[in-house]
Amino acid sequence: MSGGKQPVVGIIGMGDMGRMYAKRLKAGGIDTIYVCDKPESHESLKKELEGTGIIPLPNGHAVSRSSDFIIYSVEAAALTAVVREYGPSTKIGAVVAGQTSVKAPEKEAFEKYLPEDVGITSVHSLHGPTVTTEGQPLIIIHHRGPESNVKMVEDVFRSFKSRYVHLSYEEHDSVTANTQAVTHAAFLSMGTAWKHSASYPWETARYVSGVEVVKVNITLRIYSAKWHVYAGLALLNPSAQTQIQQYAKSVTELFKLMVENREQELSDRVWESREKVFGWKRNEEPSTGSSSTAEGQIRDPILLSEDILNQFSLNSKSNSGGGKQQSSPNSHLSLLAMVDCWSKLGIRPYEHLAVAGTPVFMLWIGVAEYLFRSPTLLASAIQAGLSDRVHRPDDIEFVVAARGWSECVSFGNFELYKRRFEETSNFFSPRFEEATKLGGRMIKAIQDMQSGKKTDGQPNVQ
Numbered sequence: 141m142s143g144g145k146q147p148v149v150g151i152i153g154m155g156d157m158g159r160m161y162a163k164r165l166k167a168g169g170i171d172t173i174y175v176c177d178k179p180e181s182h183e184s185l186k187k188e189l190e191g192t193g194i195i196p197l198p199n200g201h202a203v204s205r206s207s208d209f210i211i212y213s214v215e216a217a218a219l220t221a222v223v224r225e226y227g228p229s230t231k232i233g234a235v236v237a238g239q240t241s242v243k244a245p246e247k248e249a250f251e252k253y254l255p256e257d258v259g260i261t262s263v264h265s266l267h268g269p270t271v272t273t274e275g276q277p278l279i280i281i282h283h284r285g286p287e288s289n290v291k292m293v294e295d296v297f298r299s300f301k302s303r304y305v306h307l308s309y310e311e312h313d314s315v316t317a318n319t320q321a322v323t324h325a326a327f328l329s330m331g332t333a334w335k336h337s338a339s340y341p342w343e344t345a346r347y348v349s350g351v352e353v354v355k356v357n358i359t360l361r362i363y364s365a366k367w368h369v370y371a372g373l374a375l376l377n378p379s380a381q382t383q384i385q386q387y388a389k390s391v392t393e394l395f396k397l398m399v400e401n402r403e404q405e406l407s408d409r410v411w412e413s414r415e416k417v418f419g420w421k422r423n424e425e426p427s428t429g430s431s432s433t434a435e436g437q438i439r440d441p442i443l444l445s446e447d448i449l450n451q452f453s454l455n456s457k458s459n460s461g462g463g464k465q466q467s468s469p470n471s472h473l474s475l476l477a478m479v480d481c482w483s484k485l486g487i488r489p490y491e492h493l494a495v496a497g498t499p500v501f502m503l504w505i506g507v508a509e510y511l512f513r514s515p516t517l518l519a520s521a522i523q524a525g526l527s528d529r530v531h532r533p534d535d536i537e538f539v540v541a542a543r544g545w546s547e548c549v550s551f552g553n554f555e556l557y558k559r560r561f562e563e564t565s566n567f568f569s570p571r572f573e574e575a576t577k578l579g580g581r582m583i584k585a586i587q588d589m590q591s592g593k594k595t596d597g598q599p600n601v602q
């Protein structure tokens with residue numbers, strides 16, 4: 141760190157993100173890092189961290205009393221109780237942050253339980269623990285205390301080489317509802333639909349190439365992670381309900397137009413959403429450069445390449461065979477509904493991506509763009525929605541799943557969310573190891589493709 145005395149960093153909660161932060165900050169030159177997990181984990185943490193230079197303390201009181209910059213990295217649903225317990229022990233003049241993915245409860249807990257002589261400058265790394273921090277957005281929320289605290293926080297994280305994004309607490313929750321919560325709803329629904337179809341998508345010829353590869357890999361990536369991360373950001377974010385409900389509504393309404401064979405209405409609705417979100421006139425073949433919508437939204441296209449995607453199929457036959465398989469026309473209901481939902485809510489996905497996009501969100505816009513860019517592909521999806529009988533059973537399962545997730549989120553019940561999540565994640569678990577590696581490589585290849593680098597196919601993960 142440049143100049144001055146280094147702050148002592150404290151981390152409360154040594155789960156996946158807390159561990160990643162402690163190790164990276166240590167490697168990045170922070171001298172003193174105190175950490176703790178639950179008191180009952182102290183002994184095992186001591187053993188695990190032997191020789192790392194990271195110092196485990198018995199509990200959050202000890203970390204709070206001795207650190208200048210304290211990061212709470214616990215489950216969103218547990219945060220209030222944890223801050224209530226340890227917050228009053230915070231050292232005078234310290235700065236407190238939370239890694240929590242949803243900030244409304246964090247703001248309330250910090251304001252309520254932290255002493256007044258403590259600053260609040262929070263953070264949120266917009267990526268999971270196995271993705272590189274480099275180039276990824278790191279949101280910084282300066283809520284209370286001197287401006288100089290922001291510089292201190294920026295200096296602490298300098299070695300991450302992340303891209304700092306300064307937002308307020310409220311802006312954070314609004315952006316992440318638009319980017320993360322509704323995107324997860326789409327992938328969670330795909331997983332639930334496949335589970336109820338009792339079919340592993342990579343075992344059917346319908347899901348082994350092109351954009352289908354992204355759908356399968358990201359769905360497995362999400363279901364292989366911890367349920368509480370997704371539950372927290374969907375159930376506790378006051379903005380997320382509207383988005384998730386609109387997504388389920390878009391799915392249902394488009395599907396009804398398909399089964400009622402209301403071709404004109406379906407086409408008009410899809411093409412209108414295309415124009416509103418992407419700015420392309422009906423049947424227009426867009427150029428591949430940046431462009432803007434009527435509302436002035438600047439778009440840097442993602443331009444996914446089918447050839448790259450085909451390398452990451454979970455279906456071993458399509459991998460060894462060089463990739464390409466002919467897939468039957470698909471209504472792509474999940475994608476038509478996503479663009480319809482963005483259009484109905486006035487969401488500007490490219491702007492959100494530029495500010496605070498996660499790798500998952502980037503891929504999701506990428507596949508939507510891929511389908512909507514080509515008038516031929518889009519017209520064929522609309523036709524498939526009206527007449528194809530091969531994918532219709534999957535579409536029915538998808539409608540039920542999207543409505544189910546939306547209802548579950550509206551109930552605000554963590555136990556129900558956990559049950560739904562685990563039922564599907566158990567179904568997919570045999571393929572998690574392979575899918576996580578493959579998904580990591582796919583994200584890296586696409587990020588490299590975007591930044592114009594030549595990919596070596598190695599994962600951008602540790």
Ligand SMILES: NC(=O)C1=CN([C@@H]2O[C@H](COP(=O)(O)OP(=O)(O)OC[C@H]3O[C@@H](n4cnc5c(N)ncnc54)[C@H](OP(=O)(O)O)[C@@H]3O)[C@@H](O)[C@H]2O)C=CC1
Pocket residue numbers: 152153154155156157158176177178179200213214215216218222239240241242264265266267268269366368369372
């Ligand atoms: N995973 C991800 O992709 C990302 C997660 N986040 C956010 O980061 C936070 C942490 O997530 P993640 O690391 O993945 O989750 P984990 O479940 O891996 O880690 C949370 C840790 O906090 C511990 N904990 C709970 N209560 C206490 C306590 N009283 N004192 C000390 N430690 C406690 C938990 O212990 P125990 O397991 O025993 O309950 C656990 O080890 C969450 O708020 C999440 O939303 C943000 C960005 C990305």
Ligand SMILES: O=C(O)C(=O)Cc1ccc(O)cc1
Pocket residue numbers: 240241265266267268320362369498499500501
């Ligand atoms: O990219 C995504 O949406 C993920 O699923 C990973 C993730 C999960 C929680 C966060 O707070 C940030 C990133």
